[in-house]
Amino acid sequence: MKFVCPTCKEELEFDDRSENEKKTTVIKNTKEETSLADTVINYMSWFVAFPIFIIAHKLLPNPDWIFNLDRFLIGIIIIMGLRLILKKFRVGVIGALIISLIWLSYGSLAGEYGFISVYRDYKEMVLTMIKNPHPERIVLETLKPFPNKSVIKKAIDFENPLVRNFAVASSKNFKEVVGDYKEHRTIIQCFSVFKKINSNWEYVSDPVSREYFAKASESMEHLSGDCDDYSILMAACIKSIGGTSRLIHTNGHLYPELLIGSKKDLKKIIRLVKQKLFSDESYNKRLIYHIDDYDQVWLNLDYTEKYPGGPFMSETILGVLMLD
Known part of the structure; x- marks a missing residue:
């Protein structure tokens, strides 16, 4: 009222x-x-x-x-x-x-x-x-801190047709070996992709003013960039052909790793790398890998060597970014 x-x-x-x-x-x-x-x-x-x-x-x-x-x-x-x-x-x-x-x-x-x-x-x-x-590992890895996680995952544009086509074309280096190792077909194709990227990669620094994360679809054109760009391209190509990779953050560096199976698969994969696929590159050298808490074996795909399983730039692991 x-x-x-x-x-x-x-x-x-x-x-x-x-x-x-x-x-x-x-x-x-x-x-x-x-x-x-x-x-x-x-x-x-x-x-x-x-x-x-x-x-x-x-x-x-x-x-x-x-x-x-x-x-x-x-x-x-x-x-x-x-x-x-x-x-x-x-x-x-x-x-x-x-x-x-x-x-x-x-x-x-x-x-x-x-x-x-x-x-x-x-x-x-x-x-x-x-x-x-x-599945609990997926949640734990998702919650762990990883520098620029969302930007990096966005840059791994594995569904881009150009990335997929590049990966498929790069996966044919060892097709004559696949017939004898059909159970490891995808791993061999991922090694073929590694050979294509690793043997042609040219290191180019980021702009002085800021960190730049190139998408895989950018880096594949010139096969050049810093460790972030290399890792992003490698991870995108591996994922686009059915492989499983992860990224490791260490002191001032980022590098990719490939899941090659469990401990029981390790000897066969090492023999495959050293005797069939990268015999010259890996001669008298040992393969470097990580074994996680679930007995899964992850092989180093960094550009420190011309074969999968080259030495680590740093053995310190500051973060792990699971991609699959």
Whole structure:
């Protein structure tokens, strides 16, 4: 209700509703706010629950219940648990979400890390976890810090037709050997790509003013650049023909590694490199590799030598960027 004050002549407003009506309005507004927050939390629960479920599914023993009811129960427990945790810290969660949305909006408009990048990374992570026997490793590697991670991953444009065509054309150096080692066909083709890039690479420094990360589709044209560009091109080409690689960050340097299998495959791959594919280049030299916590063997593909498994520039590992 509005009225004019006889003293100050100003129009004033008076809430003439009863106390019950006022309380009802406050409760209604509170419920609407709570409902919106709950909806947001529910969506976030599903977003986080899916990768957690994949890990639980692969790590927990399977009692083989009818209709996979055990897996269904695990999923329900994970979602309900996440909802309880997120609701308990509702204010912090909503605040973090708002900040993230602002940051991603800016990134999308500026052509940097934005909503499309988040979708691509989430999709890639989930699909990789489904295929990988150790999905927890994917999550741990994703959370680990790695300098310029998003820029480097964006530069590895392995789906670019030019990169794919370059990799396919470069994979034919050892086609006469593949027939005798069909189980290692992809590894041999990756070695062929390594030979093409490694033997033709020309080192060119970045601009003095800043670090420049050339896309694989740029570097393949002239086969030149610094260690970042070399690693990006190598990783993109390997991924485009079905190989699995990762990037290692060490003191002032970045280099690629190729997954060649487990320990049981190591002797055969070493013999393949030293006797069949790179016998002259690797004569009287040893192959250098890393064995991770899951007994997977990663062979060094740096440009320190003209054969896979050359020496490390530095044995210190400051970060690992998984690409598959």
